[in-house]
Amino acid sequence: MRVFKWPTHKPLPEEFLAEMRPIAESGGILVYPTSTLYGLGASILSKRGIKSVLALKSRPKGMPLTVMASPMQLKSFCAVPPAFEPYMKAHDNRVTAVLPALRAAPKRLVHKGTLAVRLPCSELTSSLVDAIGPITSTSANPHGKPPLPDIGSIVGLFGKGVRVYIDSGRLDGLPTTLIDFTRRHPKILREGALSREEMERTYER
Numbered sequence: 518m519r520v521f522k523w524p525t526h527k528p529l530p531e532e533f534l535a536e537m538r539p540i541a542e543s544g545g546i547l548v549y550p551t552s553t554l555y556g557l558g559a560s561i562l563s564k565r566g567i568k569s570v571l572a573l574k575s576r577p578k579g580m581p582l583t584v585m586a587s588p589m590q591l592k593s594f595c596a597v598p599p600a601f602e603p604y605m606k607a608h609d610n611r612v613t614a615v616l617p618a619l620r621a622a623p624k625r626l627v628h629k630g631t632l633a634v635r636l637p638c639s640e641l642t643s644s645l646v647d648a649i650g651p652i653t654s655t656s657a658n659p660h661g662k663p664p665l666p667d668i669g670s671i672v673g674l675f676g677k678g679v680r681v682y683i684d685s686g687r688l689d690g691l692p693t694t695l696i697d698f699t700r701r702h703p704k705i706l707r708e709g710a711l712s713r714e715e716m717e718r719t720y721e722r
Contacts, residue, residue: 518677520668522684525550528644529683537681541649545680546570548657548671549645552611552638553690553709554664555671556585557679558645558652561623570653573678574660581626583613583633585642586651591634594622594651601698605636611709612636613654613693626653631699641685656692664689 523529529537537547544565547558557573559566561584570582584591588605591597596617597605604612618632626632635654637643646652656664657671665671666689668682695707705713 518672518680518682520672520682520684523641525639525641525685528640529648534644534648537645538649540680541566541652544569546573546678547652547681547683548668548675548679549652549683550639550641550685550688551585551635551654551693553692554666554688555657555668556654557657558585558654560649561586561626561651561653564625567623567625567653569678570655573675574655574658576655576660579628580660581628581633582653582655583635584626584651585635585637585646585654587637587643587646590646590651591616591636594619595632595634598698600703611693613695615695615697615699615706617699631697633695635693641683664692 521533541560544563546566546569548555549558557570559570567582596619601614601616604614613633613635615631615633618627618630622632637646658664665674667687668684672682692709694705694709697704697706
């Protein structure tokens with residue numbers, strides 16, 4: 518188990534990323550900062566990693582995990598409806614998008630033909646997914662419990678069940694706004710950090 522302190526506005530150092538690649542490939546779990554809360558990350562290509570995340574969260578069956586991926590990465594396993602393109606260009610990090618899944622999408626993360634996706638939310642997360650590939654992006658807390666805002670509390674909860682904790686200070690923002698882009702007009706499924714008014718302004722651009 519390792520705790521690594523690093524600010525979100527800087528890309529992670531290459532030597533650290535080199536250590537993360539084999540950990541992710543072997544199914545290891547990491548906790549990392551998003552724009553709102555800390556997330557549990559595992560490579561979406563690792564069955565073992567995804568299984569471990571679900572177990573750590575006590576996630577009920579039938580509730581798939583969100584994926585964090587770069588715009589280029591997500592195009593390989595999701596269709597991009599025109600309504601989502603403004604968010605891709607703006608790299609809005611307060612949105613979780615429900616998109617049509619392509620055949621290449623990992624089946625264990627697909628729900629009724631769709632995949633829930635977030636874009637990288639900082640220089641830190643951009644460097645992380647660029648180096649190790651798309652990862653799961655679900656809040657670092659047991660299902661149904663309040664999110665934990667600091668690494669100390671998260672370490673106390675998960676301990677050695679997580680291989681690496683990336684500490685970027687206290688994070689206690691709102692969850693992302695969940696938007697369904699599979700329909701003609703995007704629909705908010707869960708309100709959060711992006712307000713309805715902001716979504717409508719983005720959609721009208």
